[in-house]
Amino acid sequence: GQQLNQSPQSMFIQEGEDVSMNCTSSSIFNTWLWYKQEPGEGPVLLIALYKAGELTSNGRLTAQFGITRKDSFLNISASIPSDVGIYFCAGQGTIQGAQKLVFGQGTRLTINP
């Protein structure tokens, strides 16, 4: 199956620092989604992006839908301990004739207080 290239795979930062992660694909997507997953739980939707160039914020989180429709980034400003978790990007588009959601492999965020 197809997957997105998400980077970095892991990040170790100090509390208060800003965080940036991104996803790239060789395919064009109609929608980009960003999820956060904590241990033993399912992913929770953070931000949904529907238009190329769209920049959307949710509190300290900001995400953008790339102009080429092949990439997206997520920024977290002024990180706090509860930001710890795994962040997944997901691109939605027509793949092999069907609407599919393709996931990146995740960015594991660790914060030192």
Add this chain to the structure above:
Amino acid sequence: DGGITQSPKYLFRKEGQNVTLSCEQNLNHDAMYWYRQDPGQGLRLIYYSQIVNDFQKGDIAEGYSVSREKKESFPLTVTSAQKNPTAFYLCASSMGSLQPQHFGDGTRLSIL
């Protein structure tokens, strides 16, 4: 509360045994999905259903089966043909195939 309920939280399977994972949603969503998550990896699609009584294979359907007899329920059976079933299984639903998917809290399946 509206949401997606997966049960059980933990499940153990003996060799050669079929097991069924439950997924129920009260969000009135038309589409439902099953994903498998292995350590350090993203989610891979097993099966999906866009409407009652219809479902399609995803990227890794071999060794799995599903049914969609009711809108709110989409059970997944892990059959004995699935040789490496140990994983975290996630169920999701969405209003339609173009809408964002929302996830349950998962079932962790292990082999005894």
